[in-house]
Amino acid sequence: MNTLAITPLFERIVDDLATKGWSQQAAFTPEDLTAQLAEECRHRAEKGQLEAAGIGRGNAKAVNTGIRGDKIQWLEQGQNTAVDRYLELMEQLRAALNRTLFLGLDELECHFALYSPGAFYKKHVDRFRDDDRRIVTCIAYLNDNWLPEDGGELRIYLEHEHVHEVPPQAGTLVVFMSADLAHEVLPVQRERLSITGWFLRRA
Numbered sequence: 001m002n003t004l005a006i007t008p009l010f011e012r013i014v015d016d017l018a019t020k021g022w023s024q025q026a027a028f029t030p031e032d033l034t035a036q037l038a039e040e041c042r043h044r045a046e047k048g049q050l051e052a053a054g055i056g057r058g059n060a061k062a063v064n065t066g067i068r069g070d071k072i073q074w075l076e077q078g079q080n081t082a083v084d085r086y087l088e089l090m091e092q093l094r095a096a097l098n099r100t101l102f103l104g105l106d107e108l109e110c111h112f113a114l115y116s117p118g119a120f121y122k123k124h125v126d127r128f129r130d131d132d133r134r135i136v137t138c139i140a141y142l143n144d145n146w147l148p149e150d151g152g153e154l155r156i157y158l159e160h161e162h163v164h165e166v167p168p169q170a171g172t173l174v175v176f177m178s179a180d181l182a183h184e185v186l187p188v189q190r191e192r193l194s195i196t197g198w199f200l201r202r203a
């Protein structure tokens, strides 16, 4: 792909971020890639590689399942071809955001997340109090045939007390400004897989 051309998909994300601070795209990851990523996430879970996610960072980091009950593993390049393909898509998104919105995004950190039935993540903002490098949050969902009774929606808190809920349906990508948007994951009734990432600015 010509990395200088911005595809309509990336253009929509950029426009949404510029005008309202968040974007939801139903068909971001291709079906085959989404399935491979879900398989890789499940495979890592079966091997016991996912660990209870913490809240906060550095010395203040702690596991608190009353706030957050997912299990995660950070993604690295070169571990798996599907993961590499996903990181390549994110790299294109990073370039598009930098070219158009001048956000100075330097790198991406991202992890698989698995919520087992009963797990949730209470309302929060992604940017840490003591570290403002997280600029843009991106979440890709990996779950086929997600039904309303499965719960687990991402609820985002908009202006004027409006809320918007996103079912974690395979292929969907949600992007938002990390410092601005409070959000939560409602309790899940069924295993819920995703990749959450943050574009960081230079320290």
Ligand SMILES: O=C(O)CCC(=O)C(=O)O
Binding pocket: 113, 121, 126, 139, 153, 154, 183, 184, 185, 194, 196
């Ligand atoms: O999985 C989601 O929908 C949101 C996850 C989240 O808010 C986070 O990991 O910070």
Ligand SMILES: [Fe+2]
Binding pocket: 124, 125, 126, 183
């Ligand atoms: Fe979050």
